[in-house]
Amino acid sequence: MRPDVTDQIDNGETTAPNAWIKAAASAGLAGPRPVIAVTLYGQRLVLFRDDEGELGLIGRHCPHRGADLCFGRREDNGLRCPFHGWHFDRTGQCVEQPAEPEDSTMYKTIKLPSYPVVEKDGFILTYMGEGEPPAIAGLADAQQS
Amino acid sequence: MISQKLNDQITRVGPGTAAGAVLRRYWQPAALVDEAQGENPVVPVNLLGERLVLLRGESGELVLKTRVTTPDESPAFYPDADAIDVLDDGPTYPVVEKKGIVFAYMGPGEAPEFPNFDCFRAPDSHVFAFKGLWECNWLQALEVGIDPAHASFLHRFLQDEDPEDSYGKQFRDKAAHTDMPMTQVLREYPRPDIEVEETEFGLKITALRHMENDLTHVRVTNQIFPEAICIPMSREMTITQWHVPIDDENCYWYTIFTSFAKPVDKDLMRAQRLKEHRLPDYAPLKNRSNNYHYDPEEQKSLTYTGMGLDINVHDQWAVEGLGRIQDRTREHLGRGDAAIVRYRLMLRKAIKAVENNKEDALPMRAGPVNGIVGPLSNDAIASTGDWKEASWQADMQRRAECPWDASV
Numbered sequence A: 001m002r003p004d005v006t007d008q009i010d011n012g013e014t015t016a017p018n019a020w021i022k023a024a025a026s027a028g029l030a031g032p033r034p035v036i037a038v039t040l041y042g043q044r045l046v047l048f049r050d051d052e053g054e055l056g057l058i059g060r061h062c063p064h065r066g067a068d069l070c071f072g073r074r075e076d077n078g079l080r081c082p083f084h085g086w087h088f089d090r091t092g093q094c095v096e097q098p099a100e101p102e103d104s105t106m107y108k109t110i111k112l113p114s115y116p117v118v119e120k121d122g123f124i125l126t127y128m129g130e131g132e133p134p135a136i137a138g139l140a141d142a143q144q145s
Numbered sequence B: 001m002i003s004q005k006l007n008d009q010i011t012r013v014g015p016g017t018a019a020g021a022v023l024r025r026y027w028q029p030a031a032l033v034d035e036a037q038g039e040n041p042v043v044p045v046n047l048l049g050e051r052l053v054l055l056r057g058e059s060g061e062l063v064l065k066t067r068v069t070t071p072d073e074s075p076a077f078y079p080d081a082d083a084i085d086v087l088d089d090g091p092t093y094p095v096v097e098k099k100g101i102v103f104a105y106m107g108p109g110e111a112p113e114f115p116n117f118d119c120f121r122a123p124d125s126h127v128f129a130f131k132g133l134w135e136c137n138w139l140q141a142l143e144v145g146i147d148p149a150h151a152s153f154l155h156r157f158l159q160d161e162d163p164e165d166s167y168g169k170q171f172r173d174k175a176a177h178t179d180m181p182m183t184q185v186l187r188e189y190p191r192p193d194i195e196v197e198e199t200e201f202g203l204k205i206t207a208l209r210h211m212e213n214d215l216t217h218v219r220v221t222n223q224i225f226p227e228a229i230c231i232p233m234s235r236e237m238t239i240t241q242w243h244v245p246i247d248d249e250n251c252y253w254y255t256i257f258t259s260f261a262k263p264v265d266k267d268l269m270r271a272q273r274l275k276e277h278r279l280p281d282y283a284p285l286k287n288r289s290n291n292y293h294y295d296p297e298e299q300k301s302l303t304y305t306g307m308g309l310d311i312n313v314h315d316q317w318a319v320e321g322l323g324r325i326q327d328r329t330r331e332h333l334g335r336g337d338a339a340i341v342r343y344r345l346m347l348r349k350a351i352k353a354v355e356n357n358k359e360d361a362l363p364m365r366a367g368p369v370n371g372i373v374g375p376l377s378n379d380a381i382a383s384t385g386d387w388k389e390a391s392w393q394a395d396m397q398r399r400a401e402c403p404w405d406a407s408v
Helices: A139-144 B004-011 B018-023 B138-145 B148-152 B182-188 B266-274 B288-293 B296-301 B311-320 B335-355 B384-400
Strands: A005-007 A020-025 A035-040 A043-049 A055-059 A073-075 A078-080 A094-096 A117-120 A123-127 B028-032 B042-047 B050-056 B062-066 B092-098 B101-104 B127-134 B193-198 B202-210 B215-224 B228-232 B237-247 B250-259 B379-383
Touching (some): A020 A035, A055 A078, B004 B018, B004 B335, B018 B335, B028 B127, B028 B237, B028 B250, B042 B237, B127 B266, B127 B311, B138 B228, B138 B250, B138 B311, B138 B335, B148 B182, B148 B335, B202 B335, B202 B384, B288 B311
Parallel strands (some): A005 A020
Antiparallel strands (some): A043 A055, A117 A123, B050 B062, B062 B092, B092 B101, B127 B250, B202 B215, B215 B228, B237 B250
């Protein structure tokens, strides 16, 4: 393990360190439907890859009434809640509420918590600490290769 | 969003709680008559946080008594009859059998009369009752039933089944008098206008889906206070469904299916549902522990959830996924949730009325209730300008052709 990456251990701790942490192994998203549940520091999250191949790590429960987005429909470059079709992009922003009236702009005010993610050495890392995340040594090289 | 304090007040129903005191003023489904067969039935009943047993008293009448329990019992614990001991100094509650359900009255004073709803008026040949376990609080189970928009998503079928194979299933019939399957109407018109009116029994909820050619699909559903809904299932049948608390974190749905014209094929209805549940606790075979048999391939091509064709499973996933008691401090209700908002106000008003000893202010608790009929519960397609009258006429026609007295 590298000193700039901390393993998440579910020991009841709810305060994330100011360091990049391992959220999941990349292999966990290798299947035909790259959507998995992740619980980090007491936060229930969903990790997924969108149609552009980018990763999102966002709150697991739909902000509408709380449905479980781990069973979300992976479509339209995001995750769609099967309960009422609310659609979220990889930043957790709600981009569509298809059951609300056509003139509703409520979706613009709805955003799930989300955390930055990078993929490195077979792991998906995230930063849940305070302020700006520190640089990860060697990351720039890894991305170029 | 509501406060944690308010969420606790409207969800918790054990002895001594505010919402529990409201529910106890109404008859509660306690068991299916199917469960109480034989000469000396001894049926465990877990209701409103109390551990009870249904058996025959000295005069041969069914009564609900308190049973001896141990602290490690699971919430829907269903011990064998010979393992049940009656707690002699515990409360005893009156029960009545009605249309396949044993109802109990657990409140103070006189039990109220039953209203004259279709499910109670129809002859035994035209009703069928069943139940199922959901592992969550009763209120979120009720709220999915008064949310007309969810059917366009949660129950969306990406392909339509032949309505000829629809018997005993929700949403598989043709819509009103058209050849369009109900599933197609729901899929193609996902933004219903929702109107909510308070009635003497609860709420009348009208979902209007404006279609092409100046036509409107009108779906009328109802909330029956405190914890039931009455909704159309097919052109022939309605569903009257109670969401009955076992405790704060588990509930049973109890449904009376009511048929207008033809007698209910009870054997088929029972077989369809027993295939999806285990006995004796009526727990669904698809559940949280096996991810509701979720299949991502099916979710791509056939159903919105990937959890099979049974809409009960979709609802179960939705409400159990909210957590044991939905955290309403984080919710964001929209205009589609109008009936939910209205229902919570009714419940809070009822809680206040009980606290102030003004029980006459509770729905269906003051004065005669035998004039409370219906409720109108159906799907119709009408000219947009005429939808109110057309919805009423479609229901009247069904009632007029019905062999039992369904007049309203």
